[in-house]
Amino acid sequence: MFPHSNRKQIIGIFSTLALGLSACASVSTPEVAIPPAATYTPAPPTATPEPLALTVNAEGITVTEFDSEIGRYTAAQSAQGVTVDSASAASAVIDDFVAQLVLAQAARANGFALDDAALQARIDSLATGVGGPEKLSEWQAKHGYNDLIFRSALKRGAEAAWMRDKIISSVPATAEQVHIQQILLYNEGTARNFLTQLNGGADFDSLALDADPLTRGDLGWVPRGYLLEPKIEEAAFGLIVGEHSGVITTDVGFHILKILARDPARPLSPDALLALQETALRSWVEDQRSTAEIVLAPQ
Numbered sequence: 001m002f003p004h005s006n007r008k009q010i011i012g013i014f015s016t017l018a019l020g021l022s023a024c025a026s027v028s029t030p031e032v033a034i035p036p037a038a039t040y041t042p043a044p045p046t047a048t049p050e051p052l053a054l055t056v057n058a059e060g061i062t063v064t065e066f067d068s069e070i071g072r073y074t075a076a077q078s079a080q081g082v083t084v085d086s087a088s089a090a091s092a093v094i095d096d097f098v099a100q101l102v103l104a105q106a107a108r109a110n111g112f113a114l115d116d117a118a119l120q121a122r123i124d125s126l127a128t129g130v131g132g133p134e135k136l137s138e139w140q141a142k143h144g145y146n147d148l149i150f151r152s153a154l155k156r157g158a159e160a161a162w163m164r165d166k167i168i169s170s171v172p173a174t175a176e177q178v179h180i181q182q183i184l185l186y187n188e189g190t191a192r193n194f195l196t197q198l199n200g201g202a203d204f205d206s207l208a209l210d211a212d213p214l215t216r217g218d219l220g221w222v223p224r225g226y227l228l229e230p231k232i233e234e235a236a237f238g239l240i241v242g243e244h245s246g247v248i249t250t251d252v253g254f255h256i257l258k259i260l261a262r263d264p265a266r267p268l269s270p271d272a273l274l275a276l277q278e279t280a281l282r283s284w285v286e287d288q289r290s291t292a293e294i295v296l297a298p299q
Helices: 063-079 086-109 116-130 133-142 147-168 188-199 204-211 230-238 270-291
Strands: 052-056 059-062 174-185 218-223 254-267 294-296
Touching: 052 063, 052 086, 059 063, 059 086, 063 086, 063 147, 086 147, 086 270, 116 133, 116 147, 147 270, 174 188, 174 204, 174 230, 188 204, 188 254, 218 254, 218 270, 230 254
Parallel strands: none
Antiparallel strands: 052 059, 052 294, 174 218, 174 254
């Protein structure tokens, strides 16, 4: 739990003082005017700000919006047959709000501005798409949005999306890649036996066919950051073309790799590009989060 800030409301009271002065003089007795009593007219109190569930760099999410998002998240999980406890739901929603806020703040810092007119234009477009303002209002009510929360979420989402696109577009479309073939076995003794055969001159492709008759262990071209297992990636990019590795142990099994080719600037496949873009976005958000001032209200 992050430390929370004390919230303090200051209401200013303004007053006016009316001073009247009159003088009545007689020929014989001067009279001294007595000012009327001071009259104070208090200004109406300022509206009490809605309590915040969390702030990121002093920009907050209200308790109402936070609770509404918890409801939407829980409903979405239930629709997929997943039951989540309140703590897990809150954690997931907090992570999402923090990511949205740091992205939105960066978008504004980079010059993206969504003013009220542009926001209303987006809302009007959405209304047209669902069949009119009444249909949009029905959709909002069904999904737990009031008008204020909907506008806030839409604005923040548009800003965050702009920054997201800026980050992922910075990922190059080409990268150093290696073409990998592997022998994957599930018994260490068998894997050691295969390695002994390879070291004795056995043909890698023939042994790969024995281990995997369908694909011969061909993993295709892969860039750095694409493989889920760091050990495999480290070994693959450390080999020269035609060389095979030793036995690499992972949670999946026991691997022996061979590099078939290497290209210093090969176009990424759509799947690899998407994976690297997701990695870039996740890393960016984690970096921003590590330096952000995040304050959670006490639960």
